[in-house]
Amino acid sequence: MKIWLDGKLVEESEAKISVFDHGILYGDGVFEGIRFYNRRVFRLEEHIKRLFESARAIALKLPWSEEEVCQYTIDTVKANGLDDGYVRLVVTRGAGGLGLSPYLCETPSMFIIASTIKLYPQEHYDNGLSLITCATRRPAPGALMPQVKSLNYLNNVMAKIEAIQAGAVEGVMLNEQGYVAECTGDNIFLIKDGRLITPQVSDGALDGITRRVILELADQLGVPYEERSMTRYDIYTSDECFLTGTAAEVIPVKSLDQREIGDGKPGEVTLRFISAFRELAGSTGASID
Structure with missing residues (x-):
């Protein structure tokens, strides 16, 4: 596997960053995950724009242009000879001291990984996911802006642990006011x-x-x-429900907290969205060739 690391493609075994990198020490950095289908990177420019916006929000100035990062992403996918898969871009504050101050880090670091991914087993796409409500709440905007895709994902990881330990695959996260925010890694929709x-x-x-x-x-x-x-009541009483995400794509939901949604099967409208999304994703995007 070829990894893009700070300006060059290297073998996976050679893709190394410093133990003093603030991304490792403090989760100080941002990331993006992007899908590619039929040798086309789906919504590449939108993802890279969001990467730069996340960096700007945490006062992390990137030394590359958006156009350059788009090209680096395409180069990484091409170097790995993949037609379909997932590419992850990770930007850290860079190496510094053991102190918390980000100003000890002189140069940001970025690596790009292109590989295959299957977030959920096929049976869940066919039959739907069972969800639970997580006790772990979504961070308040005053603590960490929800639009920043930061490397500090511990909040989501803890919520994911709750879901798995409860026998579910995914969990719904509420905000501090008790309203539905999203799932541990996906957005949520209902019909x-x-x-x-x-x-x-x-x-x-x-x-x-x-x-x-x-x-x-x-x-x-x-x-x-x-x-x-x-609220959860809206989901409990919905006719259909599905989740969306770059890795998950579009996946139906059959229950929340053991309350069956609709007839407990992927609904007609959900299936229309799944079909339309697959058609769009498979036919558009930035060409790798």
């Missing part, structure tokens, strides 16, 4: 009376790229939608 509903970003939801695609597809499919505050 009620033919209407698509998803939490607003101000409630702690990441403004996901796949989330944006679904809202675009809603217009094309003629499905009315709204972004608003949601």
